[in-house]
Amino acid sequence: xxxxxxxxxxxxxxxxxxxxxxxxxxxxxxxxxxxxxxxxxxxxxxxxxxxxxxxxxxxxxxxxxxxxxxxxxxxxxxxxxxxxxxxxxxxxxxxxxxxxxxxxxxxxxxxxxxxxxxxxxxxxxxxxxxxxxxxxxxxxxxxxxxxxxxxxxxxxxxxxxxxxxxxxxxxxxxxxxxxxxxxxxxxxxxxxxxxxxxxxxxxxxxxxxxxxxxxxxxxxxxxxxxxxxxxxxxxxxxxxxxxxxxxxxxxxxxxxxxxxxxxxxxxxxxxxxxxxxxxxxxxxxxxxxxxxxxxxxxxxxxxxxxxxxxxxxxxxxx
Numbered sequence: 001x002x003x004x005x006x007x008x009x010x011x012x013x014x015x016x017x018x019x020x021x022x023x024x025x026x027x028x029x030x031x032x033x034x035x036x037x038x039x040x041x042x043x044x045x046x047x048x049x050x051x052x053x054x055x056x057x058x059x060x061x062x063x064x065x066x067x068x069x070x071x072x073x074x075x076x077x078x079x080x081x082x083x084x085x086x087x088x089x090x091x092x093x094x095x096x097x098x099x100x101x102x103x104x105x106x107x108x109x110x111x112x113x114x115x116x117x118x119x120x121x122x123x124x125x126x127x128x129x130x131x132x133x134x135x136x137x138x139x140x141x142x143x144x145x146x147x148x149x150x151x152x153x154x155x156x157x158x159x160x161x162x163x164x165x166x167x168x169x170x171x172x173x174x175x176x177x178x179x180x181x182x183x184x185x186x187x188x189x190x191x192x193x194x195x196x197x198x199x200x201x202x203x204x205x206x207x208x209x210x211x212x213x214x215x216x217x218x219x220x221x222x223x224x225x226x227x228x229x230x231x232x233x234x235x236x237x238x239x240x241x242x243x244x245x246x247x248x249x250x251x252x253x254x255x256x257x258x259x260x261x262x263x264x265x266x267x268x269x270x271x272x273x274x275x276x277x278x279x280x281x282x283x284x285x286x287x288x289x290x291x292x293x294x295x296x297x298x299x300x301x302x303x304x305x306x307x308x309x310x311x312x313x314x315x316x317x318x
Contacts, residue, residue, distance in 0.1 A: 042160060045144040046123050048131070052161055053116055053139060060110060061119035062101050064143060066151075066300025067158040068119075069094045070171050076113050077101035088293035093302055111137055119161065121145045149211065151299045171301050178305060179221045182312045186222055189317040193255040194225040196281075197296060199241055200261045200270045205249070206241040210234035213241065214258065214296050217307045224311075227254040241297075250275045256315065257281040259289045260296045288314040 039054045061068050062079035065087060080086040080100040087095065101109060105125055110118065115138040120126055123144050126134065134140040141161055148154035152172050159168035197214035199206040208215035210230050218224045226234075229252050233242040257279070259267045267289045276282050290296050290310065295303035 040163070042141070044142040045147055045157070046126060046131075046142040048140075048142065050139050050141045052141065056117035056162075058114055058116045058138075059119065060101060060105075060113060060115045060117075060138075061121070061143075061158075062103060062105065063121040063145060064119050064154075064158060065090055065095060066298065066302050067143075067155045070155060070301040071159055071162055071164045071167055073162060076115065077109075079103055085292075087298060089295040089298065089303060089306060105134075107133055107137075110134065117141070117161075119143055119158070150216075151301065151304065155301060175301055175305055175308075178308055182308050182316070183222050185312065185316045186224070190224075190255070190315050192225050194227045194253070195256040195258065195311075195315075196227055196230055196252070196254045197258045197260065198244075199297065200259065200266055201292075205244045205246070205270070207233060207244050209237060209240050209242055212239075213299055214260075214307060216299065217304055218258070218311070221304070222308065222311060224256075227252060229254075240299075246273065246275055249279065252279050254279060254281050255284075255286060257287045258296065258311070258314070259287050260291065260294070261289065262292055264289065264291055266291075 040052045041049055042052055044050050059068065059073055059075045060077055061073075061075050062077070065075060065078055068075055069090060074094045076098065078086055078090075078095045078098045078100060081103050083100070086100060099113070101113070105118075105120070107130075118134055118138045118140045120134075120140060120142045121144070123142055123146075126140070126142060131140060143154065143157050143161075145154060148157070152175075155168050155172065156165065159165045195218050197208040197218060199208070207230060208218070210219055210226050211234065215226070215230065215234070219226045219230075229244065229248055233244065259270070261267065261270065267287055270276075271282055271287070281287055288310070294310070295306040296310075
C-alpha cells in the first residue's frame with residue numbers, strides 16, 4: 001500500500017508538472033501572437049518613426065502588392081498607371097475587382113479608401129509636405145523598392161511591418177526549393193544554353209538587366225547563360241529593362257528567347273525584320289511568348305515563382 005501511495009503521488013506530481021508546462025507554453029504562444037500584432041514603433045526606409053497599428057485591416061501598399069499577398073495581407077486598392085497597366089498577374093491572387101489607385105497616390109484618392117495603414121514604395125512619393133499630409137490619414141511607412149536589389153530583402157522588410165518575419169522566411173525557402181528543383185531539371189534538359197528576356201512595347205525593344213527583374217530569374221536563380229548583349233548593356237547599369245537598338249540584335253547569339261509583348265501574337269510582327277532571322281532561337285523556333293498580363297515585367301515571390309514555372313514548362317525535360 002505504501003508503494004502504491006508513493007507511486008500515485010509521483011504520478012500526480014508529473015501530471016501537475018505537465019499541466020503547468022502546458023499552461024506556460026500556451027501563455028508564451030499567446031504572448032508571441034500578441035507581440036506580433038500589438039501596436040509597435042518602427043523606423044521606415046526614409047528615417048521616419050512610424051507607429052504601426054494593431055491588426056491593420058484597410059491597407060494601401062501600391063506596387064508592394066506581391067509582398068502583401070505573399071504575407072496573406074490583402075490591400076483595399078491596387079497600383080495602376082491606367083486601366084491597362086495594373087498588375088494583371090496578381091488579379092487571381094487577391095487583387096481582382098479591387099479599386100485602382102494611381103501610382104502617385106493622389107491625396108483625395110487615398111482618403112477615399114479610409115486606410116488605417118499606408119505603405120509607400122518610393123521616397124519620391126512623400127517629397128515635400130506629402131508625408132505629413134498622408135500621416136493625417138493613416139500611419140505612413142516607406143518601403144523604398146529602389147533600395148532592394150533582391151525581392152527577398154523587400155519581402156522581409158514588409159514582413160517586419162506586420163510581424164510576419166517567419167512567414168516571409170517560409171515563402172523564401174519555398175521559392176529557393178522550387179529554384180533548386182528547376183535548376184536541376186534544366187541542367188539535364190538544356191545544360192549551359194543561353195537565354196534572353198525581350199520586352200517589345202511601343203515599337204521598341206528592351207532586354208532584362210542581368211541582375212534585375214526577369215534576368216535575376218534566368219541567370220542568377222536558374223543558372224542559364226547570359227548572351228554578350230545582356231552582359232554589355234547590364235554593365236554598370238541599375239535599370240531593370242534596357243533599351244536595345246535593332247542593330248544590336250544582328251549579332252545576337254542566343255538559344256532561347258522569352259518574349260514579352262503587349263498582346264499575344266506580337267512576336268511575329270516584332271521579328272519580321274531580316275535582322276532577326278539569323279538568331280539561333282528564332283531559326284529554331286525557340287521563342288516563348290508572354291504578354292503584359294503575365295509576371296515577366298515584375299519581381300516578387302509570386303511573380304518570380306510564376307516565371308520559374310514558365311521557364312520550366314518551356315525548357316524542362318517533361
